[in-house]
Amino acid sequence: MKLSYYCAATSCGKINYIKVNADNRYDLKDEIGKEFNERCKHCGKHTKKHINRLYAEPNSKIIWISILITIILSIAVFIASKKYVILLVYGIPLIVWKTQIAKAKNFNKLMID
Numbered sequence: 001m002k003l004s005y006y007c008a009a010t011s012c013g014k015i016n017y018i019k020v021n022a023d024n025r026y027d028l029k030d031e032i033g034k035e036f037n038e039r040c041k042h043c044g045k046h047t048k049k050h051i052n053r054l055y056a057e058p059n060s061k062i063i064w065i066s067i068l069i070t071i072i073l074s075i076a077v078f079i080a081s082k083k084y085v086i087l088l089v090y091g092i093p094l095i096v097w098k099t100q101i102a103k104a105k106n107f108n109k110l111m112i113d
């Protein structure tokens with residue numbers, strides 16, 4: 001899961017990203033603890049925040065991979081000229097995209113005490 005937070009330095013305040021294995025804040029607590037302490041990639045200052053202040057983003061990499069697979073499948077289907085399958089294939093990125101959005105939404109909804 002890709003998580004975003006804003007730099008605490010008032011002169012900076014830029015968005016940063018961290019990558020974690022956790023899919024929700026409870027797992028995140030086990031992974032990195034209740035608070036995180038990260039160095040800003042823009043100004044180098046450390047930001048210490050509660051993990052409830054971390055927000056998930058849909059994984060754009062997975063979405064792009066699914067689009068790529070769709071293109072490859074479309075070409076394969078075109079060669080095989082079974083047109084009805086094309087419609088099915090185009091559903092894949094849409095499903096992947098929706099799944100990614102739902103995953104990020106679920107993460108952001110769940111707060112820990």
Ligand SMILES: [Zn+2]
Pocket residue numbers: 007008009012013014040041042043044045
């Ligand atoms: Zn900064």
